[in-house]
Amino acid sequence: MENNRNFLITIALSVLILTLWQVFYMNPRIEREREVARIEAERVEAQKPTQPAAPGVGGSDVPAPAPGSMPGIPGSDGGATQAGRDQVLAGSQRVQIDTPSLDGSINLTGARIDDLRLKHYHLTVEKDSPIIDLLSPSSLPNGYYAEIGFVGNEATGTVPGPDTVWTAEPNATLTPTTPVTLTYTNDKGLTFKRTISVDSDYMFTISDTVTNSGQAPVSLANYGRVIRFDKPTTASIYVLHEGLVGVTGEEGLQEIKYSKIEDDKQVVPGKSNDGWLGITDKYWAVALVPSAKQPFQPRFSYFSEGRPRYQTDFMTDPLTVDAGKSATVETLVFAGAKEVAKVDAYETDRNIRQFELLIDWGWFYFITKPMFWLIDTLYKLLGNFGLAIIATTVLVKAVFFPLANKSYASMANMKKVQPKMLEIREKYADDKMKQQQAMMELYKTEKINPLAGCWPVLIQIPVFFALYKVLYITIEMRHAPFFGWIQDLAAPDPTSIFNLFGLLPFAVPAFLMIGVWPLIMGITMFLQMRMNPTPPDPTQAMIFTWMPIIFTFMLASFPAGLVIYWAWNNFLSIIQQGVIMKRQGVKIELWDNLASLFRKKPKPAE
Numbered sequence: 001m002e003n004n005r006n007f008l009i010t011i012a013l014s015v016l017i018l019t020l021w022q023v024f025y026m027n028p029r030i031e032r033e034r035e036v037a038r039i040e041a042e043r044v045e046a047q048k049p050t051q052p053a054a055p056g057v058g059g060s061d062v063p064a065p066a067p068g069s070m071p072g073i074p075g076s077d078g079g080a081t082q083a084g085r086d087q088v089l090a091g092s093q094r095v096q097i098d099t100p101s102l103d104g105s106i107n108l109t110g111a112r113i114d115d116l117r118l119k120h121y122h123l124t125v126e127k128d129s130p131i132i133d134l135l136s137p138s139s140l141p142n143g144y145y146a147e148i149g150f151v152g153n154e155a156t157g158t159v160p161g162p163d164t165v166w167t168a169e170p171n172a173t174l175t176p177t178t179p180v181t182l183t184y185t186n187d188k189g190l191t192f193k194r195t196i197s198v199d200s201d202y203m204f205t206i207s208d209t210v211t212n213s214g215q216a217p218v219s220l221a222n223y224g225r226v227i228r229f230d231k232p233t234t235a236s237i238y239v240l241h242e243g244l245v246g247v248t249g250e251e252g253l254q255e256i257k258y259s260k261i262e263d264d265k266q267v268v269p270g271k272s273n274d275g276w277l278g279i280t281d282k283y284w285a286v287a288l289v290p291s292a293k294q295p296f297q298p299r300f301s302y303f304s305e306g307r308p309r310y311q312t313d314f315m316t317d318p319l320t321v322d323a324g325k326s327a328t329v330e331t332l333v334f335a336g337a338k339e340v341a342k343v344d345a346y347e348t349d350r351n352i353r354q355f356e357l358l359i360d361w362g363w364f365y366f367i368t369k370p371m372f373w374l375i376d377t378l379y380k381l382l383g384n385f386g387l388a389i390i391a392t393t394v395l396v397k398a399v400f401f402p403l404a405n406k407s408y409a410s411m412a413n414m415k416k417v418q419p420k421m422l423e424i425r426e427k428y429a430d431d432k433m434k435q436q437q438a439m440m441e442l443y444k445t446e447k448i449n450p451l452a453g454c455w456p457v458l459i460q461i462p463v464f465f466a467l468y469k470v471l472y473i474t475i476e477m478r479h480a481p482f483f484g485w486i487q488d489l490a491a492p493d494p495t496s497i498f499n500l501f502g503l504l505p506f507a508v509p510a511f512l513m514i515g516v517w518p519l520i521m522g523i524t525m526f527l528q529m530r531m532n533p534t535p536p537d538p539t540q541a542m543i544f545t546w547m548p549i550i551f552t553f554m555l556a557s558f559p560a561g562l563v564i565y566w567a568w569n570n571f572l573s574i575i576q577q578g579v580i581m582k583r584q585g586v587k588i589e590l591w592d593n594l595a596s597l598f599r600k601k602p603k604p605a606e
Contacts, residue, residue: 202336
């Protein structure tokens with residue numbers, strides 16, 4: 001019993017530590033995310049033009065080149081403008097982007113993808129809130145873009161870079177069925193033809209054909225870079241990576257947080273023949289996939305001179321184009337939401353090494369990813385992620401049914417020998433060592449495992465953490481509704497008993513946000529624990545009494561989907577434990593324990 005008590009205390013302390021982390025770290029982060037979304041929504045709303053802005057002619061928001069990036073790659077550290085997004089977009093020549101998933105434009109100066117919005121995703125749970133701005137022109141405070149170019153030499157003349165103004169076909173619009181072609185010819189007889197295509201989701205294909213009409217061969221290198229000028233205000237958390245990321249060379253996965261690259265300034269892995277690299281947020285990412293035909297040098301950087309910026313870039317080995325010949329190099333650019341099915345499909349269909357790691361499944365991906373697959377599969381059948389979580393709970397219960405049955409049966413046997421246990425406690429009340437020895441002998445004789453009752457809790461813990469990770473990192477769970485007041489399973493239950501679930505007109509402090517589902521979870525946990533007789537040990541009795549209340553307050557700050565899982569799991573455990581106890585001929589103490597709460601306690605004898 002001593003081991004059992006210590007084990008229960010350990011579990012309680014572990015959950016307490018996790019909860020304190022959730023309350024004092026995760027919840028403020030969630031609040032900051034909501035505040036950022038609210039401010040961004042107000043900003044977008046305020047910048048809406050009274051009429052659609054027409055594409056401008058001339059001018060450029062691209063800053064002047066400066067030394068930086070990688071040797072040979074042009075730098076970019078121009079200052080930010082106070083002009084609004086629409087004003088900046090109108091001041092440059094552009095090719096429009098219109099796909100089922102994306103809306104935006106390509107800046108013909110530099111052929112940058114620097115204006116991209118995600119049609120299916122909104123800033124807040126309200127459907128009429130602004131859609132997500134993923135990429136923005138460099139002159140805006142939140143400048144963020146992808147650029148592909150070349151590095152040449154005297155023999156090549158001027159090659160396409162940040163300041164190159166490409167020529168596009170008249171009235172061209174990039175759609176999944178209509179690629180656009182850009183051209184540029186320099187004074188050395190090199191003609192660059194860039195064909196940009198996009199699928200119906202988030203992958204751009206940039207195919208550059210270089211034709212050498214000169215008299216001698218030339219060599220030039222292809223480069224690509226993702227530059228971000230602003231640092232997300234919420235990009236610092238242990239459970240999730242946000243920042244620079246890539247899979248290249250022998251190093252494999254590289255995850256470099258913003259704070260880390262600010263200290264190191266740059267990280268240069270070894271050369272690679274395949275892979276990808278970019279910048280990732282919680283739900284969105286921009287990644288470059290260099291051509292596998294040319295070895296390339298990847299790099300992750302932070303530049304503090306001038307205007308600070310974070311940059312992920314690569315440069316290929318020189319590509320030789322003989323006189324009168326052409327050569328083609330192809331680069332993929334992913335820019336969009338990290339939807340699991342689509343990211344996995346790109347890895348398979350485009351043969352991108354470990355592209356699935358763009359989503360941070362964590363060290364226990366062998367649990368978290370199958371957990372997501374199960375929930376997502378059930379969602380496709382049931383049409384609701386909340387119902388999918390409930391169905392997942394049933395399936396997990398079914399998988400561990402034999403182990404749980406054995407556990408509950410052992411607990412039932414312990415109830416049968418409880419009178420003998422009380423005798424041992426009384427007999428050796430003054431000798432804890434002999435009491436422990438006698439208890440162990442009793443367990444051995446009766447073939448009882450004193451820790452059996454802990455197995456149901458142990459089984460829940462990895463599932464609990466896997467579900468927590470899935471709810472937090474996967475965009476599929478973002479703004480996923482359940483029923484009624486739960487409009488976002490990845491956010492805490494928004495109701496609170498302390499203002500009568502919204503009936504009283506005042507806001508409740510975060511630590512008092514005890515919603516309906518946390519209450520249901522607490523009640524089911526209370527009922528489950530009351531199915532057993534009150535432990536004779538005072539410490540265990542105290543745990544039995546206070547644990548449901550403590551868990552109610554603790555889990556109230558967790559995602560609603562997680563609380564729904566725990567409550568439903570408790571309900572199934574009550575049924576399962578009751579059936580097993582009845583089969584074992586052991587009395588179910590639930591009703592007696594509930595009745596004892598309302599009995600008048602006898603006064604102590606004077």
